[in-house]
Structure formats: structure tokens, C-alpha cells
Amino acid sequence: MITQGIAAMDDLDGLYAKVRAFNDFNERNDPYGEHDFGSIEHEGQTVFWKFDYYDVDLLMHSPDASDPAVTCRVLTIMLAEEY
Numbered sequence: 001m002i003t004q005g006i007a008a009m010d011d012l013d014g015l016y017a018k019v020r021a022f023n024d025f026n027e028r029n030d031p032y033g034e035h036d037f038g039s040i041e042h043e044g045q046t047v048f049w050k051f052d053y054y055d056v057d058l059l060m061h062s063p064d065a066s067d068p069a070v071t072c073r074v075l076t077i078m079l080a081e082e083y
Helices: 012-021
Strands: 037-042 045-054 072-079
Touching: 012 037, 012 045, 012 072
Parallel strands: none
Antiparallel strands: 037 045, 045 072
16 A cells, blocks of 8 residues: 555656665664564655554454464555654
């Protein structure tokens, strides 16, 4: 999923490449070691990306986020100001 602010950016391919390549996880930005949130700069803007873990019907949180049989992962990319 992308927000309206992200959809309005010019270089979405470049942004997606930065999200895919992100690996700067540390204790400050990933205290639980889940690797489910990141912050990057793109086109002079701070961009956040995050994973949410829903049940397979996308109605509520997954009962067990570690079990792909009962979990649908959703990636959202947004401008920091849209968070």
C-alpha cells in the first residue's frame, strides 16, 4: 500500500528500490528485532515503511504473526508527515 503523498512522488521505482535494500536496523530503530519498520530519505522527504500483520481475511490482527498460514503481511509506504 502507498499513501497519497507517496503516489504523488516522481521516482517511485527508486523509492521501492530503497525500501527493498534497507538494512540499517539497529537497537534505536528496531528495539525488538522485528525488522518491520524503516525510515529513509527520498526526493528530500522522510519516508516511513512498515509491515502490519493481519489475519487472512484482513479483518483484524493476525492471531500468530509468525505463522504464514494465518497471516497476511501488508507493507505500507508513507511520508513521515502522513504517519
